[in-house]
Amino acid sequence: MSVPSDLSLRSATAPTGVGLGLRGSFIAEVDAGAADGRVPFFEISPENHMHRGGAGPARLARIRERFPVLTHGLSMSIGGLEPLDSDYFATLREFLAPFGEHWHSDHLCFCGVDGKQLHDLLPVPFTSASARRLAARVREAADRLERPMAVENISYYLPLGVPSVDEPEFIAELLERADCGLVLDVNNVFVNATNHGFDARAWLARIPLARVVQLHIAGHEFWDDVEQTLIIDTHGAPVRTEVDELLAWVIERTGPLPVLLERDNNIPALPELLAERDRLQAVYDRALARRELAAGGQP
Amino acid sequence: MTEDREGAAIAAFAAAMCEPDAPARIRDDLPTYLAEHGVDPADREILTRHRDQLLVYRAMVHSRLRGVISEYLPRTVAILGKPRLHRELSAFMAEQAPRSVYFRCVPGEFLAWAAPRWRLDDALPAHLVDLASHELLDQEVHDSVAGGEAASGLPLALDRPVQLDGSVRLRRYAFAVHRNDDPPTREPTALLAYRDRDSLRMRLLELTPRAAALCSHLFAGACLQTALTDTCTDCGEVMSDEFLAAMASFLADLGDRGVLLGAADSCPPG
Known part of the structure; x- marks a missing residue:
């Protein structure tokens, strides 16, 4: 499989190490310098900042001057049935302009139908037809945004119809057809493996890791604390050690990448979040050291 | 599939x-x-x-x-x-x-x-x-993309509309919900909300009926003269010296707050 040259270029200039999702609950602290020297990059969801005035734009510009900022969208609805939203794309393209030439990413999901926005990451069918359709939309998105696109594997809690391929095959076909990058969410892999009963490492072994431009990592919670039959990707808890291990497994094989610690619910105080970032950075660093050793180099 | x-x-x-x-x-x-x-x-x-x-x-x-x-x-x-x-x-x-x-x-x-x-x-x-x-x-108000615009540089003129900061909103309520009384008092209320240029936080002005009427007309793009005349009509007042002085004071206050940015540089049609 060929590695798209533009993605290789972006990866070479992209930040590496464990970064944080920039959230409203602590953005003022980051602006004031509380994360200086502690975080290699931040990631934002443009939808939280687009069409928004007040203190936000200047604050984000100041943060952008001090940190690399990657962008990860929520509302593109790559799996949606309607044409891509022209107003949304025009605004997004303009918004992304100051963020350098990094890829922009969004999720392999649909967000609504018939103009209704459900504001969640909803599953798409795992079929070749679906992979072709979504790949065409990803290519269109990249054209509209005039920058490379990457897509993220989501947590899904049911198969939306009879799959003709499994998820790794679906993702691989889509990546190849769209010629795009993958934001590999290892917590989503763990959640899906647990809920659907497959082996997470075997799943990862079938993913074209050369397409991975970034990792996401997060915590999850049980839907029902009593029955504990379904875990949900809530981004509302610390990252579990099983997910650490998947992160390390990938990094040992890919080498340095930006890894995003996502926290969207039950967000702790920034020092606690930075401490978790430090812990994950140690996991990441150890994985890179093992990679160096395996390559015969010095750790 | x-x-x-x-x-x-x-x-x-x-x-x-x-x-x-x-x-x-x-x-x-x-x-x-x-x-x-x-x-x-x-x-x-x-x-x-x-x-x-x-x-x-x-x-x-x-x-x-x-x-x-x-x-x-x-x-x-x-x-x-x-x-x-x-x-x-x-x-x-x-x-x-x-x-x-x-x-x-x-x-x-x-x-x-x-x-x-x-x-x-x-x-x-x-x-x-x-x-x-x-x-x-x-x-x-806080998220308004508009707001913080520069002053027009034109003095207020009776035959021109005014230019306002883009974050300004006029709200009319039947209850004084802004006072945080529980339950709120039933009281016709007019509020002018705007984003403060320094703190970037919302500020509220509780308006008198005549100030609220004047704001309504000015927000609708009326020339200052027309807005003042229509405000008198709305409030059943004559355009007395006291009325004009009160409105001048109100407009000056809006200017000091960065809400009123001078005369608009274009006149309404007709």
């Missing part, structure tokens, strides 16, 4: 998130529900095996939307109560659902849909719509 078949599955899934009777129908007879939505028989079978997860999705979607509404409208939601909010959101999803791609717009969309219903509902406090509107005002 053809694209038509895939589309049917996606559309049925979305319907299950929105239709008010979906949970009961999913629990009672999911295959029939899916068949009525055009889902292929083989897809019905696999989805039926995941009935509980489909209900989980619906609960997650609704919970997330209720969460953002509760975040932006905390006092309103406290009055509504959880059961009523559940019913309201369910009806909102069935009749309209969010349309904006911006999650933060959900509370405003919800309120725009709910307000006409709530006004007619005797079981709800009469001040609820005013309260909800006021709770959203802070976000609207």
Whole structure:
């Protein structure tokens, strides 16, 4: 499989190490310098900042001057049935302009139908037809945004119809057809493996890791604390050690990448979040050291 | 799976998130529900095996939307109560659902849909719509893309409209919901809200009836002369020295606050 040259270029200039999702609950602290020297990059969801005035734009510009900022969208609805939203794309393209030439990413999901926005990451069918359709939309998105696109594997809690391929095959076909990058969410892999009963490492072994431009990592919670039959990707808890291990497994094989610690619910105080970032950075660093050793180099 | 078949599955899934009777129908007879939505028989079978997860999705979607509404409208939601909010959101999803791609717009969309219903509902406090509107005002002013514009550089002139800061909003309520009294006093209230240029926070001015009337006309683009004349008419006043002095003082205050930016550089048509 060929590695798209533009993605290789972006990866070479992209930040590496464990970064944080920039959230409203602590953005003022980051602006004031509380994360200086502690975080290699931040990631934002443009939808939280687009069409928004007040203190936000200047604050984000100041943060952008001090940190690399990657962008990860929520509302593109790559799996949606309607044409891509022209107003949304025009605004997004303009918004992304100051963020350098990094890829922009969004999720392999649909967000609504018939103009209704459900504001969640909803599953798409795992079929070749679906992979072709979504790949065409990803290519269109990249054209509209005039920058490379990457897509993220989501947590899904049911198969939306009879799959003709499994998820790794679906993702691989889509990546190849769209010629795009993958934001590999290892917590989503763990959640899906647990809920659907497959082996997470075997799943990862079938993913074209050369397409991975970034990792996401997060915590999850049980839907029902009593029955504990379904875990949900809530981004509302610390990252579990099983997910650490998947992160390390990938990094040992890919080498340095930006890894995003996502926290969207039950967000702790920034020092606690930075401490978790430090812990994950140690996991990441150890994985890179093992990679160096395996390559015969010095750790 | 053809694209038509895939589309049917996606559309049925979305319907299950929105239709008010979906949970009961999913629990009672999911295959029939899916068949009525055009889902292929083989897809019905696999989805039926995941009935509980489909209900989980619906609960997650609704919970997330209720969460953002509760975040932006905390006092309103406290009055509504959880059961009523559940019913309201369910009806909102069935009749309209969010349309904006911006999650933060959900509370405003919800309120725009709910307000006409709530006004007619005797079981709800009469001040609820005013309260909800006021709770959203802070976000609207703070997030306004417009605002902070430079002064026009033109002195106020009777034959010209005025230029205002883009963040300014005029609100009229039947209750003084801005005072945080519980319950709010029934009292006709006019507020001018704007984003302070230094703190970038919302500031409120409680307006007299004549100041509110003048703002209404100026916001509508009237020339200053016309706005003053129409304000007198609205308030049943004559254009006395006292009236003019009071309005001049009010406009000067707006200027000091960075709300009034001088005369507009264009006259209204005609």
